[in-house]
Amino acid sequence: MTGRTYGQFCGVARALELVGERWSLLVVRDLLLGPKRYTDLRQTLPKIPASILSARLNELEQAGVIRRRVLPQLDAAVVYELTEYGNELEPIMLQLGLWGARSLGEPGMDDVFTLDSAILSLYTTFRPEYAAGAHVTYEVHYGNMVVHAMVDDGMLKVAEGAYPDADLVIVPMGSIKPMLAGEMTPRQALDSGAVRVTGSPELLTRFAEMFRIPPAPARVAGLAVR
DNA sequence: ACGGTAGAACACTAGTACTG
């Protein structure tokens, strides 16, 4: 939040004044999964200059979106976490992420895909109405990152790491987005080698039903718009 | 009223140094 305003008595304008600066929402995104230290944020946002991160943290703190907390440890580490007000951004961020995902093309050479992004992408695309009555655990590999998603009757819990008793282990060879966007069926993904699984292939079909990206908008359909 | 342009202001970056 800088000193500048849009000069409009409008909630959207106010929201943009609070979290609309470059990098601000990505800081909020990375704090949705829990408190982080300054250096954690530098790792999840490798392209943000230190001075900008410092400025954004101060601005978001002043805006009441995040708070600083000193951990009761010997090193007195400082962590940043969302306030109650900041936490109210969670459903908005998930909706925004899903909206943006529709226009995602292929990842760029220097694009980063962090563990947090992997976890959030599963929350973003999850459709509870398609998971009613389902009790299944997936382990998903993204390169050397592994997350697991536990679906329990319309509820979802995603966490870092492998899950030894996962019902299905999914290993995409590239981006999993074409399958989630319906650009290829789970069967096609398996047959083409785009996705490899350990477990019943039927569970991959269920996965593609429960985790879904709506079709790309017509203007950018089929384009690698980034 | 509209479009183009120049200068000012602002935002961002990379690098470095400083503090506790």
Next chain:
DNA sequence: CAGTACTAGTGTTCTACCGT
């Protein structure tokens, strides 16, 4: 080591002005 602050350079946006 974690976090902050500063600087110089670059790019972007805003504003005022001018001509059509």
